Amino acid sequence: MAIDFTDKVAIVTGAGGGLGRAHALELARRGAKLVINDLGAAMDGSGGSSESADAVVAEIEAMGGTAIANGASVSDADGVAGLVAQTMDAFGRIDVLINNAGILRDKSFGKMDLADFRAVLDVHLMGSVMCTHAVWPIMKQQQYGRLLMTTSVTGLYGNFGQTNYGAAKAALYGFMHSLKMEGAKDNIRVNTLAPIAWTRMTAGLNPVPEDQAKEIAARIAPEKATPAAVFLVSEDAPTGIILSAGGGTVARAAMMESPGLYLGDDMTVEDVAANYEQIANMDGAVVLNHNGEQAQKNAELTAKATGG
Numbered sequence: 001m002a003i004d005f006t007d008k009v010a011i012v013t014g015a016g017g018g019l020g021r022a023h024a025l026e027l028a029r030r031g032a033k034l035v036i037n038d039l040g041a042a043m044d045g046s047g048g049s050s051e052s053a054d055a056v057v058a059e060i061e062a063m064g065g066t067a068i069a070n071g072a073s074v075s076d077a078d079g080v081a082g083l084v085a086q087t088m089d090a091f092g093r094i095d096v097l098i099n100n101a102g103i104l105r106d107k108s109f110g111k112m113d114l115a116d117f118r119a120v121l122d123v124h125l126m127g128s129v130m131c132t133h134a135v136w137p138i139m140k141q142q143q144y145g146r147l148l149m150t151t152s153v154t155g156l157y158g159n160f161g162q163t164n165y166g167a168a169k170a171a172l173y174g175f176m177h178s179l180k181m182e183g184a185k186d187n188i189r190v191n192t193l194a195p196i197a198w199t200r201m202t203a204g205l206n207p208v209p210e211d212q213a214k215e216i217a218a219r220i221a222p223e224k225a226t227p228a229a230v231f232l233v234s235e236d237a238p239t240g241i242i243l244s245a246g247g248g249t250v251a252r253a254a255m256m257e258s259p260g261l262y263l264g265d266d267m268t269v270e271d272v273a274a275n276y277e278q279i280a281n282m283d284g285a286v287v288l289n290h291n292g293e294q295a296q297k298n299a300e301l302t303a304k305a306t307g308g
């Protein structure tokens with residue numbers, strides 16, 4: 001059955017281009033009313049113009065959809081309050097928030113200015129937190145909300161020169177894991193997308209000859225990651241899930257814990273060293289859904305080893 005968003009209202013941040021634009025167009029195609037937020041910034045977050053958001057609104061209107069533009073920065077408190085007020089004035093509810101806006105300030109850690117570290121945290125982490133915080137009471141009151149964070153393979157696994165970006169992106173699924181619990185009773189679901197797409201962001205990171213760029217751009221176009229994003233904000237979405245998606249591939253990513261060992265109440269540093277290989281062996285590793293499941297796992301491990 002087709003997944004439908006008729007009568008749903010969705011805010012997509014950073015939707016003036018790249019992945020955000022692709023997500024917004026697909027939601028509009030499926031009947032959602034869209035708020036296209038984009039500061040229109042350069043890749044490092046500088047500058048700003050409403051042109052890109054206006055252009056995506058025009059695209060949606062041309063296909064018979066409904067959309068409005070918003071040029072606020074997601075890391076500006078007044079701007080975010082204005083974004084939510086504008087959405088409520090225009091449409092009266094907010095069903096979906098896709099936190100997608102992002103910038104890069106890449107440099108190896110030793111050479112990185114702390115201002116560049118903070119700027120990246122400000123947009124990716126605090127921008128997502130502030131937008132989520134502003135829509136939270138509305139979603140609670142509606143007893144309906146679908147939230148999406150945008151992480152990255154850098155946040156999941158690391159990348160040279162991106163300590164700021166990796167820290168910000170990993171913080172987002174930490175945020176999701178606790179928020180999913182707080183939203184559950186009010187039918188608010190929270191998920192995370194780790195997209196892979198050829199956009200100005202990735203093109204800037206991987207300079208390649210023009211003919212190759214064209215081929216890669218087609219193979220991993222943003223639209224090819226979008227189905228995973230739209231599924232994760234749909235009515236029947238799961239909650240607390242990270243999907244990586246791009247170029248037609250999709251997979252679940254998760255934090256896992258090895259079976260581990262009980263080394264006794266008097267466990268020493270040498271015990272950990274002597275058993276490190278087995279401790280680190282991920283055969284039989286499990287995904288834990290909240291901190292209580294981890295405590296339970298430890299209790300079972302201890303009971304099994306001590307016969308308790």
Ligand SMILES: NC(=O)c1ccc[n+]([C@@H]2O[C@H](COP(=O)([O-])OP(=O)(O)OC[C@H]3O[C@@H](n4cnc5c(N)ncnc54)[C@H](O)[C@@H]3O)[C@@H](O)[C@H]2O)c1
Pocket residue numbers: 013014015016017018019020037038039040041042043045052072073074075099100101102103123127150151152153194195196197198199200201202
């Ligand atoms: N392209 C990839 O392969 C990839 C991989 C992993 C994660 N991501 C993430 O996906 C998201 C979208 O990236 P993209 O590749 O489409 O890049 P992009 O540069 O095309 O899109 C980012 C958009 O965010 C906007 N923006 C920047 N700062 C803003 C702010 N403070 N407020 C509002 N808007 C702001 C920019 O103007 C831009 O239009 C980002 O969060 C990025 O980190 C992308």
